[in-house]
Each structure stands twice: as C-alpha cells, then as structure tokens.
Amino acid sequence: MALYASKNVTxxxxxxxxxxxxxxxxxxxxxxxxxxxxxxxxxxxxxxxxRAEALRPLVYQxxxxxxxxxxxxxxxxxxxxxxCFRICMPDLGQTILLPRLxxxxxxxxxxxxxxxxxxxxxxxxxxxxxxxxxxxxxxEEMKAGFYKQKLNNERFVLIASKNHPDVDGKMSLAxxxxxxxxxxxxxxxxxxxxxxxxxxxxxxxxxxxxxxxxIGLGQIVASSSLVAIVPLRLGIIxxxxxxxxxxxxPLKFPSYTVNQFWHERFxxxxxxxxLRSLIHDTSETLEMENRTNKAYLW
Numbered sequence: 001m002a003l004y005a006s007k008n009v010t011x012x013x014x015x016x017x018x019x020x021x022x023x024x025x026x027x028x029x030x031x032x033x034x035x036x037x038x039x040x041x042x043x044x045x046x047x048x049x050x051r052a053e054a055l056r057p058l059v060y061q062x063x064x065x066x067x068x069x070x071x072x073x074x075x076x077x078x079x080x081x082x083x084c085f086r087i088c089m090p091d092l093g094q095t096i097l098l099p100r101l102x103x104x105x106x107x108x109x110x111x112x113x114x115x116x117x118x119x120x121x122x123x124x125x126x127x128x129x130x131x132x133x134x135x136x137x138x139x140e141e142m143k144a145g146f147y148k149q150k151l152n153n154e155r156f157v158l159i160a161s162k163n164h165p166d167v168d169g170k171m172s173l174a175x176x177x178x179x180x181x182x183x184x185x186x187x188x189x190x191x192x193x194x195x196x197x198x199x200x201x202x203x204x205x206x207x208x209x210x211x212x213x214x215i216g217l218g219q220i221v222a223s224s225s226l227v228a229i230v231p232l233r234l235g236i237i238x239x240x241x242x243x244x245x246x247x248x249x250p251l252k253f254p255s256y257t258v259n260q261f262w263h264e265r266f267x268x269x270x271x272x273x274x275l276r277s278l279i280h281d282t283s284e285t286l287e288m289e290n291r292t293n294k295a296y297l298w
Contacts, residue, residue, distance in 0.1 A: 156193075
C-alpha cells in the first residue's frame, strides 16, 4: 500500500520505517508468491500492475481490520448499537426496576435489545460464559471472579387489603400471629431472609396459601383477608395499583442489599460498562423518588 501511494521504493521504505533493501526483498517475495511483478518502473514512477490493482482493496480491508484489533480500547456507541444484552433478575426486579430501565434504554439506545431471565443457581455460570451480561438482586451465589456494585438497600413491610378489619397502621406481634398469610415460595432470594428471621424469633405464621412468585400477589391480598410480607418498593407499587395498604411490622426485620453482578472477564468491556452505569443511575433515580413516600418515614 505504501508503494502504491508513493510510487517510489525509497519513499515507501521511509513511510513504513524500513530500509530500502528490506522493502526490495519483501517486494521480491511478493512477486514470487503472486507470479506477477506487481509494480513496474515507468516514467511516472513505480506503477501497479492489474494484479496489484485487484489486490489493493483486499489489502486495504485487511489493514483496517488489523488497526481495529490493535486499538487499545473499543468504543461502545449506544445510539448505533444493535447489541442484545441478557440480564438475570428476580421477578421483583422485573416489576420494580425493569420498566424504568427499558424506558431509559429506548431513549438512549433505540436499537439495543434486552433479554431477561430469572435469577437462578445457573446465573453465576451464565455470567462466566457470557450467556448473561449482568445479574441483579439479592444472592449469595456470586463469589470469586465476580464484581458487585450496590444499587440500594431494601426492607420489608406488611400489605393487607384496604378493607381488612383487623389491620390498620401498625400491628402488634400478637396481631401478626393471628393473620392468615400468603407465602411466596422463593429460594435463594430476599424472601429467604423473612423465613430465617421468623424461625430465629420462634414466630410461627399461619400460611394458608403458597404462590411461586410475586406476580398477582397484590390482587390476591386486595381481594381477601390474607396478608403478606413484601419488600418495601414492591409494597409501594402494590399500594398504588391495587386496593392494598402498607402496614408497619411489629418487629424490625433485617434489611438486605440489592446488587448488580458481573464477571471479571467483562469488567472492562465498554458495552458492559455502559449497561452497568445505566442500571446504577436508573436505580438511584428510583431510590430518590421513593424516598418521598411516607413509608420511608417509619
């Protein structure tokens, strides 16, 4: 390419940082390889043969690809990217964070796709292999080889129907044990904290219904005398969308931290870094908005 541009062996050698003799040796090797002189002397300098002209666009493309490989860091442009990101999160995250996150992504990265799957015991392996980009939630499965970033702290409230005759404001421990509960049958998530805490305190709740997740829980509570213990942010959503009210628990349940996780293989990946930053900022915005809710004054 240097010889094609300069039409002179000496100037071509200077432009690529080699001696004239070295360029002559390489040119001789190329001529032998292709069975063609490639460049011949003319009154206007070294001119390319038809074979060299045919090779030029291919060589140019190869050099551009090589330049991209040698870039010290790649750049991720959300406006033009059509990448598909895979996020693992529990149904809580899908209810609380995901709607806002998708709205922000739609504005900042209109061609990006998001695939969501449930947080599970397979999540760590999926992050390591690249099958998943980010995991969100409360989990103790991520150990060596993973990074984590705190998104927010979460605590629990009790929800009951607005028309519940025995529940209003703040209930006593005796009242709590008299209630009929809906139990969310989740393992390895924040709801396991409730079970362990009640067991340590020797408190037995009367569970009369078991459900596999939080989907539909607000409607179940709103249309019955059953109650449930849920994370505060979910309680806020249920209160706004269903005929339920939040009630302060008589015991101080332990809070828990919601984190985002990623594998060290992708720690410096620009696309992964962009998504992590977006998730963190979106979560922070929701935190600030929810702090205006009366429940935070308890």
